Amino acid sequence: MGRILFQGGRVFDGTGSDRAAGDVVVEDGLIVDVGTGLDGDEVVDCTGMTVLPGLFDCHVHVVMSGVDLLRAVQQPFSYQFYEAARNLRRTLQAGITTVRDAGGADLGIQRAVEDGLIPGPRMQISVNIISQTGGHGDDWMPSGQCAGPWIPHPGRPASIADGPDEMRRVARTLLRAGAEVLKVCTTGGVLSPGDDPRHSQFTPEELDVLVTEASMQGKYVMAHAQGAEGVKNAVRAGIRSVEHGIFLDDEAIELMLEHRTWLVPTLVAPLAVLRSVQAGAALPEEMVRKAEEVVQVHADSVRRAVEAGVRIAMGTDAGVGPHGENLEELALMRACGMTPAQVLAASTSSSAELLGWGDRLGRLAPGYRADLVLVEGDAYEFERLPGAIREVWRDGVRVVPMTR
Structure with missing residues (x-):
């Protein structure tokens, strides 16, 4: 499998930092690069989307x-x-x-x-x-x-x-x-x-x-x-x-x-x-x-x-x-005083750390497993988030919509 380029979206990297325009490159089930102006053999158009860690x-x-x-x-x-x-x-x-x-x-x-x-x-x-x-x-x-x-x-x-x-x-x-x-x-x-x-x-x-x-x-x-x-x-x-x-x-x-x-x-x-x-x-x-x-x-x-x-x-x-x-839980967490970025970090990198997998899951960073979620629009709008998920990738393979 060649390099897959997720291009044109906003990236939430899982650390709690705010979203930023950027691309993600995946190869052999791993994230190999995150940044701007990247290239790949296959392009996934993420225009208008937010790219999250799984x-x-x-x-x-x-x-x-x-x-x-x-x-x-x-x-x-x-x-x-x-x-x-x-x-x-x-x-x-x-x-x-x-x-x-x-x-x-x-x-x-x-x-x-x-x-x-x-x-x-x-x-x-x-x-x-x-x-x-x-x-x-x-x-x-x-x-x-x-x-x-x-x-x-x-x-x-x-x-x-x-x-x-x-x-x-x-x-x-x-x-x-x-x-x-x-x-x-x-x-x-x-x-x-x-x-x-x-x-x-x-x-x-x-x-x-x-x-x-x-x-x-x-x-x-x-x-x-x-x-x-x-x-x-x-x-x-x-x-x-x-x-x-x-x-x-x-x-x-x-x-x-x-x-x-x-x-x-x-x-x-x-x-x-x-x-x-x-x-x-x-x-x-x-x-x-x-x-x-x-x-x-x-x-x-x-x-x-x-x-x-x-x-x-x-x-x-x-x-x-x-x-x-x-994902109904996310809005309830926000209502308890967490910022949207904190809620998403708790649902990605923090959870990965709890499970002992913080060195391989929960972030969009080179060397991490290529688990990605593509969300149409703003991923901070938790009430609409369940209906906004367009694609889910696990280990660099698209699993939603499910391929045959």
Whole structure:
């Protein structure tokens, strides 16, 4: 393949600098030059467009397609894998070229994308969610039955742990199954019937074991953490990212700054729950009540974290809401005080850094993977952005519109 020249557009390079007129040259899946007056063997006309790095979503569940529990228990076991293929395609069409799956996707789904069996963004996977008995990832219901969005199988081992020894065993089992990041619940959550998002789960000793096991294998830990005390426990243990962060207090924010912990807000998630219920989804009243209660306090917490300078990466909890609508999160991030350039940097270079891929993804710069999104008009107009994406390229290959 020769040199592909993306010519005549405005370039947002992913660093947070403002857009500037420029060209991008791609060859053999890599960006080889960014500047003006460049040449190439094939020209892609970007006149009137903004050229972005491929976007990230650092919190998705590709085997989940909504939060309707009645629907979930009625689906055949294998149906989730076909839905995952559809969800990955929709995510890619939204300009998301890289995702971190926060529970559910196994190694087979990741490899199917890597090997070109199904179209989708590149994936970093956690396989399953580590929960204590009665915690946010424990799908036990008052009936005595388990009714969660996915059940364990050979590629997705069970991940309930109580005590340091069980935590060590579960961590090693998930790493053996292909987990590149370990996901743990350090608080309750909205979509679990028997706990409170403000209450802590797992002891500091259990979390220390988990981080040690991940670190010994060159991996890191992400934490579903909504209540302030559970956030603090996660940060003190050395967990790399806090997911949601609904009830942050000043001490939690200060600790996150001190430890350089990332926040992945997922502001759209509770809104998606309420929309699903309005559309007829069957959820317990307790879950609906919690979703209603957290919307405003969630936004307030993220706003305070942004003002303090906490590092932010983009994530949506897609799967709770529809896949392919990921970019709704960007306007919500801007409403929490981030500038448009900061929002796009959080969705590109900052997310790449969080995932440990900051030296190869998230920027338009020589030597980086050639992931590009071509947006008609101004990419800072987030409300119109989903309908303005014209082309998506991954590793120097146009994947949207999809070629045959």
